[in-house]
Amino acid sequence: MAIDTAVPETATAPHDLAAMAKATGTRYILALFVTLSGKPCAKLVPVEAIDQLVSDGAGFAGYAAGTMGQQPKDPDLIAVPDPTSFTPIPFVRPGLALVHCDPHVEGEPWPFAPRNILAGMLRKSAAAGLTVNVGAEIEYFLVNRDPDGAIRTADASDTSRQPCYDARDVTRMYDHLTEISSAMNSLGWGNYASDHEDANGQFEQNFAYADAMTTADRVITARYLLSVIAEKRGMRATFMPKPFADRTGSGMHLHLSLWNSAGSAFPDPGDTRGLGLSPTAYSFIAGILEHACALQAVIAPTVNSYKRIGATSTSSGATWSPRYATYGGNDRTHYLRVPDQHRVELRGGDGSANPYLAIAATVAAGLDGIERALDPGAPGSAQRRGDMLPMTLLHAMDALEADPVLTGALDTAGPGVSEYFTRLKRDEFFAWHNTVSSWEIDQYLTAF
Structure with a gap:
């Protein structure tokens, strides 16, 4: 039987991440971005922390992530979720979803982030x-x-x-x-x-x-x-x-x-x-x-x-x-x-x-x-x-x-x-x- 992962329209306008997670039975979200070399990087965020993810983003040590144009001394990359990319994937693990993120540093879009490059x-x-x-x-x-x-x-x-x-x-x-x-x-x-x-x-x-x-x-x-x-x-x-x-x-x-x-x-x-x-x-x-x-x-x-x-x-x-x-x-x-x-x-x-x-x-x-x-x-x-x-x-x-x-x-x-x-x-x-x-x-x- 196919799993219905469609997000109800009532939850997608105005793309409220918490509402979409609730509507699809999501328990955990992979907040994901990729490096310049294409490596997918993510943090696993429980829905209990979804408001924090939306307001503050998910923090990463950019140098540790890989090819992101950073040195160990640099400020954190903050992965800001794009709610329009919310993707329930319960066929991987029940209750799991992912959302693609736009990395920022100190409040500004990070120029080494591939998604930001394409957006520009x-x-x-x-x-x-x-x-x-x-x-x-x-x-x-x-x-x-x-x-x-x-x-x-x-x-x-x-x-x-x-x-x-x-x-x-x-x-x-x-x-x-x-x-x-x-x-x-x-x-x-x-x-x-x-x-x-x-x-x-x-x-x-x-x-x-x-x-x-x-x-x-x-x-x-x-x-x-x-x-x-x-x-x-x-x-x-x-x-x-x-x-x-x-x-x-x-x-x-x-x-x-x-x-x-x-x-x-x-x-x-x-x-x-x-x-x-x-x-x-x-x-x-x-x-x-x-x-x-x-x-x-x-x-x-x-x-x-x-x-x-x-x-x-x-x-x-x-x-x-x-x-x-x-x-x-x-x-x-x-x-x-x-x-x-x-x-x-x-x-x-x-x-x-x-x-x-x-x-x-x-x-x-x-x-x-x-x-x-x-x-x-x-x-x-x-x-x-x-x-x-x-x-x-x-x-x-x-x-x-x-x-x-x-x-x-x-x-x-x-x-x-x-x-x-x-x-x-x-x-x-x-x-x-x-x-x-x-x-x-x-x-x-x-x-x-």
Whole structure:
């Protein structure tokens, strides 16, 4: 039986957190925010303290939380709950809910908080008369980890060379997939499909698009739900871009559309290029292509991301990961796919992307294209703009640092974020680079 987690309308106006908790039988609330690297951080707050949560927020030592731009000596981060994001999750634990929070320091929104960065960028798009709607595809692997640290597919029978959409593989994971689907639908997300993806052990569960902030919140919530529900069955859900060298990696594709007072700003039945798009849509596309190399630093933000982007083949015969900043129609080999006249799909991002930062940076790139009336050229595989996408995290950080539009996007809520982010990611690259791998041992141990 599905659990009814819908919040009665009488409780949602004017989004009274205490009333919503009472209406849904909530006993504890996870007051949650994410770091720049995407780590979900939370305090478990009993409903008896809900008035204090609303009035004072939840305090965190920001440096201890992780990548939040703080030092041990700095004042506390105060996570201020956004009642509109209240999400009952009794299918995780009876009486449990979560609420997404906006971190503040000494009464001011903290500029290093990803949710604050996206909020600032959405204010800029609103000032331009545009609303951003986004859909997200979350791909992930279900794995187990052996005592020696090696990972293996959680379903030992999931071994075929081309497992994508295999009905048998989906059926064996029926309990996991349907529990996630029921959870999404009980929350009103509109899960419309669950499928086995291109790699052994890889799945995707789709839900309806929404406004940009809601979708970013749902990506974080979905990753949390996928992780804890998989753990209940003795599995691990991983969003690592490429956990297996010979298999397709996990993307986080974003479907973006712009809306104005007249409706969708994308369709144009008189389009002579054949995609049914308006000049606004083409300029939005051109902006994303113009900034693609720097954008990769945000939507593919780990060392492992570039194992996915740089892959030339996988066991199934395709990588599904673009290497050039191209665009076209309903063709999944492009960086930007145009499935229909209402949206564009950005295919360069992966499972390690922070959704708030990814959407903020993409919107900034697209808005720059609109402001400058950029033209992406003719669609099709023959059109390539500039160089190949960055081949390592270090190259991506160099591109980001040289792009004032994208660094400006990270600094939307305040200065210093882009410099901090690039420094963190360069440190990450060199920490990996300074590690001696088994490949090096195999390649060089007796080579000389």
